[in-house]
Amino acid sequence: MFDDFFIRALVAGIGVAIVTGPLGCFVVWRRLSYFGDTLAHSALLGVTMAYSFQFNIAISVFLISSLIALILIKLQKRTNLPGDALLGLLAHSSLAVGLVVIGFLTFIRFDIMGLLFGDILAVNVTDLLIIWFGGGLILLVLKIIWKPLFASTVNYELAEAEGLNPDRAKAIFTILMAALIAISIKMVGLLLITGMLIIPAAMARNLSDSPFKMVLFSIIGGLLSVLIGLFSSLELNTPSGPSIIAAALFLFILSLFRIKQSIQLKN
Amino acid sequence: MSSENILVKLDKAGLKQNNKWLVKGVTLQVEKGKIVTLIGPNGSGKSTTAKIALGIYKNIDGNVEKYTNKVGYVPQKISIDWTLPLRVNDFMLLTENLKDDEINNALSLTGVVHLKNKNLGTLSGGEFQRVLLARAISKKPDLLVLDEPVQGVDFTGEIALYELIKDISEKLNCGILLISHDLHTVMSATDHVVCLNGHVCCSGSPKDVARNNEYKALFGEQASQTLSLYEHKHDHTHDHDGEIKKN
Numbered sequence: 001m002f003d004d005f006f007i008r009a010l011v012a013g014i015g016v017a018i019v020t021g022p023l024g025c026f027v028v029w030r031r032l033s034y035f036g037d038t039l040a041h042s043a044l045l046g047v048t049m050a051y052s053f054q055f056n057i058a059i060s061v062f063l064i065s066s067l068i069a070l071i072l073i074k075l076q077k078r079t080n081l082p083g084d085a086l087l088g089l090l091a092h093s094s095l096a097v098g099l100v101v102i103g104f105l106t107f108i109r110f111d112i113m114g115l116l117f118g119d120i121l122a123v124n125v126t127d128l129l130i131i132w133f134g135g136g137l138i139l140l141v142l143k144i145i146w147k148p149l150f151a152s153t154v155n156y157e158l159a160e161a162e163g164l165n166p167d168r169a170k171a172i173f174t175i176l177m178a179a180l181i182a183i184s185i186k187m188v189g190l191l192l193i194t195g196m197l198i199i200p201a202a203m204a205r206n207l208s209d210s211p212f213k214m215v216l217f218s219i220i221g222g223l224l225s226v227l228i229g230l231f232s233s234l235e236l237n238t239p240s241g242p243s244i245i246a247a248a249l250f251l252f253i254l255s256l257f258r259i260k261q262s263i264q265l266k267n
Numbered sequence: 268m269s270s271e272n273i274l275v276k277l278d279k280a281g282l283k284q285n286n287k288w289l290v291k292g293v294t295l296q297v298e299k300g301k302i303v304t305l306i307g308p309n310g311s312g313k314s315t316t317a318k319i320a321l322g323i324y325k326n327i328d329g330n331v332e333k334y335t336n337k338v339g340y341v342p343q344k345i346s347i348d349w350t351l352p353l354r355v356n357d358f359m360l361l362t363e364n365l366k367d368d369e370i371n372n373a374l375s376l377t378g379v380v381h382l383k384n385k386n387l388g389t390l391s392g393g394e395f396q397r398v399l400l401a402r403a404i405s406k407k408p409d410l411l412v413l414d415e416p417v418q419g420v421d422f423t424g425e426i427a428l429y430e431l432i433k434d435i436s437e438k439l440n441c442g443i444l445l446i447s448h449d450l451h452t453v454m455s456a457t458d459h460v461v462c463l464n465g466h467v468c469c470s471g472s473p474k475d476v477a478r479n480n481e482y483k484a485l486f487g488e489q490a491s492q493t494l495s496l497y498e499h500k501h502d503h504t505h506d507h508d509g510e511i512k513k514n
Contacts (some may be wrong), residue, residue, distance in 0.1 A: 028350055029348065029350055029351050031350075147362070150361070151361045151362050153348075153351070154347060154348075154351060154353065154358070154361060155342070155345055155346075155347065157318070157321075157323050157340075157342055157345075158340055158342065158345070158361065158362065159361075159362065160321070160322070160323050161318075161321035161322070161323055161338055161340040161342075161412070162338050162339070162340060162362040162363075162406075163336040163338060164362055205350065205352065208352045209352050209354060209386060210352055210353070210354055210356075210357055211351065211352060211353065211357055212357075213352070214352055
């Protein structure tokens with residue numbers, strides 16, 4: 001029943017969901033949704049650079065996203081503009097510059113829709129290796145910086161005072177975000193990757209009373225979204241990336257009923 | 268006291284923010300097994316001095332040297348984001364990997380072991396304060412920095428917690444930098460008092476400080492006699508960049 005491309009899509013989706021679960025929790029806890037969005041928008045520029053210089057897409061996206069994150073940190077220190085204005089500035093200008101560069105690259109036919117919304121069904125074996133190897137590396141590094149990152153998320157001064165070096169953890173986390181976008185851009189696309197980060201984590205928040213549970217439910221939610229989304233896109237012939245995000249939304253709405261129930265029980 | 272017992276040392280340390288000195292020229296040291304208390308009116312730079320000692324501020328004036336990384340900190344104010352699902356137990360494990368019985372032990376010392384699996388957001392102010400103190404002592408630190416550790420705690424609890432703090436400093440042989448408004452406790456339990464008012468007004472043993480004229484001027488004649496009445500008069504004001512102007 002399954003064509004080979006569908007198995008590859010499933011394996012890629014599962015790999016991405018396992019990584020977005022824990023990372024998405026930190027995005028929600030640290031209020032970084034718009035930061036994630038900005039990095040994702042800048043990925044388009046990364047993709048065009050990859051085509052211009054005949055370079056690997058994942059590595060190029062990773063480099064450009066890290067560069068944008070670095071510029072953001074510099075701008076935050078040097079200007080009096082509020083954070084959201086800076087994020088918007090970088091997100092839209094990097095998206096625009098990316099599209100302008102595409103205009104110059106007339107010799108290549110771009111699948112713009114695929115870039116914006118992902119094309120999980122076109123994932124090849126190299127992409128799978130990048131997702132699983134890169135994803136494993138991201139999770140390993142996250143595990144190493146977990147304590148200082150989590151402590152400084154709860155309270156920066158406590159973490160700093162008790163010698164955990166929260167600034168270093170924050171910088172490493174920014175790099176991990178850029179890496180995640182690089183490995184998953186082909187799957188869900190640059191407009192939907194933040195949804196994959198936030199929606200399962202938001203669902204998990206509704207169901208959990210400890211950070212560990214929230215990470216666990218976030219991973220489970222992401223996996224279910226990928227499964228439901230991909231199978232329904234096969235059945236209903238809908239685009240796969242948006243179907244995954246729609247499935248995540250569906251799970252989030254279900255989790256809201258659980259809250260209502262527990263509030264009623266308390267009263 | 269020999270120099271190897273020193274845990275943290277401030278030498279003419281100060282912090283200037285937006286062209287205003289928050290605190291200036293503070294020299295003090297905390298040694299193993301000793302309690303140093305900072306007193307002074309609101310805005311006199313007590314919390315800032317504590318944060319300088321902890322190394323939280325980077326652009327400070329003067330010198331600060333910390334000789335230990337085993338630090339327990341109870342901040343004066345702590346805001347925790349409720350997007351985080353956090354139980355007391357998770358909070359206890361925040362900066363240190365503790366065994367379950369170490370957590371239970373610390374929580375029972377401050378009388379809140381029954382709250383272990385409660386969500387942090389559901390605690391009352393006093394309960395939360397006891398959890399903060401339990402977390403700080405649970406890792407058996409060399410240096411404890413306690414910024415008004417008993418605020419919001421009921422009267423009997425307050426006395427018990429101050430006794431616990433004194434007890435801990437002896438048992439763990441750790442140094443304590445304490446900020447407190449309760450002059451009675453300060454005078455009875457402290458080895459060294461530093462009286463701040465944007466700068467060090469006076470310092471020394473509790474008895475010396477109580478007799479000191481600047482202390483009397485700051486806290487009132489009564490405070491030095493009864494050691495309990497808390498009231499202060501200013502003998503000087505500060506101009507816009509924090510410099511002292513005598514009245």
